[in-house]
Amino acid sequence: MKRLILILFLLFSASCFSQGIYTNPIIHADYSDPDAIRVGDDYYMISSSFNHIPGLPILHSKDLVHWELIGHALLRQPPYDHYNIVQHGNGVWAPSIRFHNNEFYIYYPDPDYGIYLIKAKNINGPWSQPALVQEGKGLIDPCPLWDDDGKVYLVHAFAGSRAGIKSIIVVKELNKEGDKVLSEGVLVYDGHAADPTVEGPKFYKRNGYYYIFAPAGGVSTGWQIVLRSKQVYGPYERRIVMAKGETTVNGPHQGAWVNTITGEDWFIHFQDKDAYGRILHLQPMKWIKDWPVIGSDPDGDGIGEPVSSYKIPRTKYQDPTLRIGTTDEFNAATIGKQWQWQANPDLNWVFMDPSNGVLRMNSYLWNDSSLYNDPDLLLQKFPAESFTATTRINFSANNESARMGLVVFGLDYAAISIVGSKEAIKIQYAVCLNADKNNKEKVLAEQNIAYSHSIYLRVLVSKGGICSFGFSTDGNSYTMMKEHFTARPGKWVGAKLGLFCTRTGKTNDAGYADIDWFRITGEKN
Helix, strand or coil, X not given: CHHHHHHHHHHHHHHHCXXXXXXXXXXCCCCCCCEEEEECCEEEEECCCECCECEEEEEEECCCCCEEEEEEEECCCCCHXXXXXXXXXXXXXXXXXXXXXXXXXXXXXXXXXXXXEEEECCCCXXXXXXXXXXXXXXXXXXXXXXXXXXXXXXXXXXXXXXXXXXXXXXXXXXXXXXXXXXXXXXXEEECCCCCCCCCCCEXXXXXXXXXXXXXXXXXXXXXXXXXXXXXXCCCCEEEEEECCCCCCCCCCEEEEEEECCCCCEEXXXXXXXXXXXXXXXXXXXXXXXXXXXXXXXXXXXXXXXXXXXXXCCCCCCCXXXXXXXXXXXXXXXCCCCCCEECCCCCCCCEEXXXXXXXXXXXXXXXXXXXXXXXXCCEEEECCCCEEEEEEEEEEEECCCCCEEEEEEECCCEEEEEXXXXXXXXXXXXXXXCCHHHCCCCEEEEEEEECCCCCEEEEEEEECCCEEEEEEECCCCCCEECCCCEECCCCCCCCCEEEEEEEECCCCCCCEEEEEEXXXXXXXXX
């Protein structure tokens, strides 16, 4: 009987900790500057969100490989008047997440205003209103550490564009609550000589050592260093622990150390991939003489390099069904979590209409010659290297200047639109190059069509961010635009795609578009 119980236990353990092979990237989407933690059997990750709202996306996993987007911690961004207007590349930069005293803490920097803290008892919220931990320009990439003696510390870096200084890391003491800075800060590392643009520090303690993990050398060209010391304020030793090496993974850095319930160590980091943004990789990590080595180390010099595939982490549970949503049928009472606005949203921009299974998008008064600063663009991240996005739209405009469209958006953008009113509508394809330089759109194609209750807009995205736009009135036969568009990243973010509905004429009932569904198919990396 004992032998049978032992066999059953071993079989159960093997099933719980079975290992397959995963392939990098684990997320081919723009979740930059990731930080992650384990709480029990669950893993949670957050990333930068800049000016996009809702902000501070929260992702959940059971095995560090398969992730789902479960919500956002920041529903509106302060100062509210400032972020009611599009602020490209500003807002939430590299945040950190920790679990302390049965509470989740997120520290995030706004490079123009300072370092904020939000907290929640539950990962799904409600999250507290942002509290300003320290006011100041150029304070970025904060991360806390609760020490064994009860003291609380914060490490952060500086953005030269605001602070006038960069490539240094400082440590400051916080109050017991972690919501106010108590000291001026101590310079613990100067990277000017060996590690220019050192930033993104993450603070840990292990085996009596204080560790600061930090990327250096630039987003697309850099490496990952680790600093260690027996004293919180140093002096710190320095070592490169991961670099590109012989791989094609540029700038492998800026991320989070996570350990599993089985005692394994892993590191999540991003890779800059131009129009696709900062995609996420998972690296095995091991400790040798109290120094971490990240990725593979074929020559044994302690400097790891990224792996393209590896054994899935040994975790108690695995859930390969977890996915980050892309398609939205608009049948629920709330919009899909993948959608974000360009600024704090207005209550009148959209309404869910679950009884009819549509998203009602009201036309927004926008007189600019470009969509670049339009706050009511409803966008999501590129989900893969190649994919097809199609949307079915019921167009009910009462104003001839009304325009409902599908856009691929960045510093350049392209849009295919339904323009006009029920009396006369046309399909218009327009491109705006260097939109961030206040350039105007250029209409490349225009075609009058008979009014149809439903019109389908589509974009095919292929490797290299090459986009082909088209339309259909029956959902089967598509007319494709002759000129292709090459997607370009936005300010610190990858290209995005989604919907907009605007008008130039002022009226009290300009009409709307009902979006029946938005579907992404054929995803391939």
